[in-house]
Amino acid sequence: MKQAEKREYLITELLKESPEYESIKTPTNETEQKNLLRSLFNIRMPLSVSDDFIAIQDEYLREETRLKGITSLDDLEPIQPDIYLWQGDITTLACDAIVNAANSEMLGCFCPCHGCIDNAIHTFAGVQLRLKCAEIMKKQGHKEETGKAKITPAYNLPCKYVLHTVGPIVKGRLTKQDCNLLASCYRSCLELAEQNSIKSIAFCCISTGEFHFPNDRAAEIAIKAVKDFKRHSHSKIKVVFNVFKNTDYEIYRELLG
Helix, strand or coil: CCHHHHHHHHHHHHHHCCHHHCCCCCCCCHHHHHHHHHHHHHHCCCCCCCHHHHHHHHHHHHHHHHHHCCEEHHHCCCCECCEEEEECCHHHEECCEEEEEECCCCCCCCCCCCCCHHHHHHHHHCHHHHHHHHHHHHHHCCCCCCCCEEEEECCCCCCCEEEEEECCCCCCCCCHHHHHHHHHHHHHHHHHHHHCCCCEEEECCCCCHHHCCCHHHHHHHHHHHHHHHHHHHCCCCEEEEEECCHHHHHHHHHHHC
16 A cells, blocks of 8 residues: 555545535545544544454554654763753654643544644544543543653654653743752652663653743753652663754753753
């Protein structure tokens, strides 16, 4: 199967799952097809799926990521010992683990084609990730607490694991509690990484954007939390501060020298 054929197969199978999609026709335009497929991935509940679907989905997603271009940690230069600053799409980074800025439901973003990192990670990891998260949450029996972390396989992403953490949502004035909870996100991820023998981890800008944490203060807390952890634990873990926007790159660049 060519990439276009795989995409059309996946769209057709996902449309078959729900009667309300009967009137939706697969567009002929490639961009529109990709948007429809991503939307169907995004709104799909954590349900089982056939082995044939998984096999074709996995081939399709891995090829899409390859076409976007994969960046290996080995190709990056540290800005400080064992600390890296990298601007790019975290779903294309090949390292041991990446961090997902999740919500308390821990099931990914259900908004079609939303621009958040939670949406991107769940989209390009594949439907298995939502299924795994649902399994974890069912066993836990309650929503994920802010500042904690969970680990899952990365499935079709070029990294090995995804660490999911729920950052604080800032409502109005930034509080000391907001800052403490954000620092806890970084500590929880690093502790979980050490427990799972993870040697490298890439952090997104947790709680900025949709959760309204001020970018400059968030970066200060992130860097301090990582350095404090490494100093106190004598950890040799390699840490990547991943940014997407130019604004965040400049903030981290200035703070890291």
